[in-house]
Amino acid sequence: xxxxxxxxxxxxxxxxxxxxxxxxxxxxxxxxxxxxxxxxxxxxxxxxxxxxxxxxxxxxxxxxxxxxxxxxxxxxxxxxxxxxxxxxxxxxxxxxxxxxxxxxxxxxxxxxxxxxxxxxxxxxxxxxxx
Numbered sequence: 664x665x666x667x668x669x670x671x672x673x674x675x676x677x678x679x680x681x682x683x684x685x686x687x688x689x690x691x692x693x694x695x696x697x698x699x700x701x702x703x704x705x706x707x708x709x710x711x712x713x714x715x716x717x718x719x720x721x722x723x724x725x726x727x728x729x730x731x732x733x734x735x736x737x738x739x740x741x742x743x744x745x746x747x748x749x750x751x752x753x754x755x756x757x758x759x760x761x762x763x764x765x766x767x768x769x770x771x772x773x774x775x776x777x778x779x780x781x782x783x784x785x786x787x788x789x790x791x792x793x
Contacts, residue, residue: 668737670702671730672788683785685737701743702785705735707792709752709762711776716760729754729762731783731790744784749791765789 668687673679679694683702686692695702708731715728751765752775762775780792 668733669730670733674725697787699741701740703738703744704733704783706781707783708732708779709775711761716756719756720760743786746784746791749784749793752790752792
């Protein structure tokens, strides 16, 4: 059985602030500076702790509440991947308390929580799905 990997944007203070945190590859989490890191991920599910995200949306302090669960492979490289034919998504519980498309109409946001994608590309801090 393959070990499931989790990737999230780390916002805790310290040397890894605003870095990608990847768990499940090694014993300890691995951190990547988004300025020189891109990912191509296979079989990914978007997770969100909705109750925590809702509190953040309503003004509470940020807390860990969202990540990408990677059931397939994860490739990391320094140069950006081609995202032709893909759509950008975003997660910012200050704006909406769930994963959604980057381009959206306020009040008509599409909830992507628990949605699965065969392919996800991350170039720096931008996330694209197919």
